[in-house]
Amino acid sequence: MALRARDGWPNPLRWLLSHPWGGGSLISLFLSVVSGIVVALQYDPTEPFYSTTTIELVVPYGSFWRALHYFSSQAFFLLLLAHVVVVLWKNEADYRRGAWVRLCATLPCGLLLLFTGYVLRGDATGEAAGAIAEHICLSVPLIGPALNDVLFDLAESGLRKVYAHHVIGLVVLGGMAAWPHLRRYTARWRNHLPLVALTVLISVAVAAPIEPNRFGLLFIAGPWFFLGLQELLRYWPPFVAGVLAPLLPLALLLWLPKARRSRTLALLAIGLWLAFYIGLTVLCLQRI
Structure with a gap:
């Protein structure tokens, strides 16, 4: 009832501020990692475009796994941004300067993770x-x-170095930066089932984008x-x-x-x- 306005409808601002955006971002990251492992088994950084396009042909349900990796990665970054906005708006956490700098480092790590994923498509x-x-x-x-x-x-x-950063380096750096924060808060799957279901449904219905080489543009x-x-x-x-x-x-x-x-x-x-x-x-x- 605390989330409802006087007319009985939910207060949008209160709902936005109380929604577990950070937990949703972490769950999306888990989905991205799991699907990324499946995709990485077929990916070859020396033949990026060829190996990316053949994932859908060689890997069982390859189109789904590649789409799940793509859309869960997008959800991870967008929900991370939403979490940062809510934290800044509420201004309730009291971090020391060093801890705050370390926590903010998760943003460039997340952005580079998403960016290198685009580069690796080839x-x-x-x-x-x-x-x-x-x-x-x-x-x-x-x-x-x-x-x-x-x-x-x-x-x-x-793309060998970009691949190494994407699957190891940036994940480790982002995890180290966010670890003190993650120890204080937990994300439970049962609290984010609608997000998981929506991500899976979108991955089934929509193929992950990839563009053929286009000349003359x-x-x-x-x-x-x-x-x-x-x-x-x-x-x-x-x-x-x-x-x-x-x-x-x-x-x-x-x-x-x-x-x-x-x-x-x-x-x-x-x-x-x-x-x-x-x-x-x-x-x-x-x-x-």
Whole structure:
């Protein structure tokens, strides 16, 4: 009854704030890992596009497993973002600065997990995303080549390093960053059965996207969350558009002060940045 307004209908804001978004994100991650193991048994980073397309032919129910991996990964990241928004809105948790920084590190880890999954597809979208990411890394002064050698190195190593980061490195780093938080909260499957059922139904009904190699195109779009950055690269240098601009909201989140006025200003700046980024994404969608 606490979640219902005076007219008897649920209060949307209260429902949003009380919904276990973090638990749903963790359950979606479990689904992504389980389905990812099945997909990885057939995947070959030396033949990414070929092995991705043959998963649906060689692996029993391959289309379902690949779709489940794709949609559960999308759900994991979106629910993680929703969880962060609710935590910031409620402002109930009292973390030390080090613990807060460590917890916030789960966001870039989750984003890179999702991003590397697109790159590993080896299709037009994956190739475009990988090429842009490598170009951005190389634009970083002084450490650019070393950074690219660690993260991507597509020209020399193909997708082997990206594959290693996707299945091992980023999972370990994200788990280490979130472990203190996960020890305090539990996610039970029975509390998220509608989410699991919806993800499975979508995976049965809708195939995971993959694009064939298309020649003669003047514009190839990257992943949906990458479109704003891709549009920004049209106007600013790679280091500014691809490094400084994305780091701005993350830096504000890491620094997020406890004083009410300063905290409000920092959150307002993050909100304005997100609105700006959404506008860039809409512009980029018009070019597709």
